[in-house]
Amino acid sequence: MKAHRRKRLGAIMFIAGGLSITVGLTLYALSQNIDLFYTPTQVAQGEVNAGQRIRIGGMVREGSVQSAVDSLVVRFVATDFVNDVPIYHEGILPDLFREGQGIVVEGSLDNAGVFQASRVLAKHDENYMSPEVKAALDAAGTSAEVVVTRPGT
Numbered sequence: 001m002k003a004h005r006r007k008r009l010g011a012i013m014f015i016a017g018g019l020s021i022t023v024g025l026t027l028y029a030l031s032q033n034i035d036l037f038y039t040p041t042q043v044a045q046g047e048v049n050a051g052q053r054i055r056i057g058g059m060v061r062e063g064s065v066q067s068a069v070d071s072l073v074v075r076f077v078a079t080d081f082v083n084d085v086p087i088y089h090e091g092i093l094p095d096l097f098r099e100g101q102g103i104v105v106e107g108s109l110d111n112a113g114v115f116q117a118s119r120v121l122a123k124h125d126e127n128y129m130s131p132e133v134k135a136a137l138d139a140a141g142t143s144a145e146v147v148v149t150r151p152g153t
Helices: 003-032 040-044 131-139
Strands: 036-038 053-060 073-079 084-090 102-109 115-122
Touching: 036 040, 040 053, 040 084, 053 084, 053 131, 084 102, 102 131
Parallel strands: 036 053, 084 115
Antiparallel strands: 053 073, 053 102, 073 084, 102 115
């Protein structure tokens, strides 16, 4: 092989190797940041591994919210009216968080089956429900219009 062809082949191999490493690292980084959406029924059926970062969507079960007096710890239950998932969250909750509210929580399931929430998201008005939560409630056979409670009505 001639010297100029060997140089060209070396440059092409170097660029191909660099691109392969870049694509591999990018895909690895993206896979670490994906939070899959699950319903409480899917979590109860064991579709989620302990420690896996996920999102759970559903409604806050009436009468389930327990707040600590001396800290920001809150325990509540997320439900799709078929199964329930106990949620533990330490931090500030959204202003719109309340019982009977549609929510999405991000975090991971621990070995005891309690969801350790790192972030709690609540709907932004009484008419809105996230598409994931609405689909989960529809799949469970519960109408979202029946579930939504409006203060003062």
